[in-house]
């Protein structure tokens with residue numbers, strides 16, 4: 001297995017936070033307000049910052065942002081994403097969330113295939129691929145969560161993640177052929193399932209080697225140049241995580257350790273230094 005990626009321009013450094021279903025609506029609103037000044041800090045270091053709140057809060061936050069953006073003196077708003085969406089835009093799909101509707105509200109990204117959705121709601125690579133296609137079609141960036149279930153060797157992890165990555169590269173190829181205007185950007189959140197919800201992240205060297213190999217898979221398919229593919233690390237990440245793995249990953253996807261804005265500030269400063 002090769003662990004050397006050809007020298008391509010590094011994609012933009014990125015920090016994302018998912019609130020999963022941890023915060024109620026009022027807490028989510030206050031959290032975003034606390035995060036907004038940190039977005040300016042991130043931008044000053046050319047770091048992209050995004051937040052994925054629960055689906056209930058998302059439309060209101062997007063509406064608030066749209067109002068704020070209409071003020072020419074307001075600073076740029078943090079990017080907001082959805083924790084899921086359906087693969088059809090409309091039809092008889094009771095309870096589903098339309099990707100078209102999300103795009104119309106100004107949603108920037110759609111998180112897909114998180115380990116919790118794969119485990120609790122039976123999502124597999126085929127469904128995640130359909131949803132990724134729908135996000136691209138609607139001009140949103142798919143944030144595709146990938147990762148091996150059990151702790152083992154780098155080779156075993158890469159073997160398990162390979163199909164998760166390749167199914168999305170297939171979508172990118174097909175979207176390009178069938179819809180010239182489709183978005184051509186993917187963010188992979190590499191989250192070893194065994195490292196989610198733990199006190200500490202997966203070992204940095206292990207993460208760097210897995211991600212290098214997954215990036216090579218993209219490069220061998222002619223993908224990954226010009227920042228079209230980013231790899232973030234997620235799984236008990238927080239302050240102190242990025243500096244150890246900065247040679248391999250383009251940023252972090254935070255869960256619990258991003259719930260305190262002070263820690264998000266520390267992570268931004270760390271990514272800016274790395």
Ligand SMILES: O=C[C@H](O)COP(=O)(O)O
Nearest residue numbers: 018196197235236255256
């Ligand atoms: O979506 C985020 C990841 O699942 C990581 O969550 P965690 O940092 O709370 O383990």
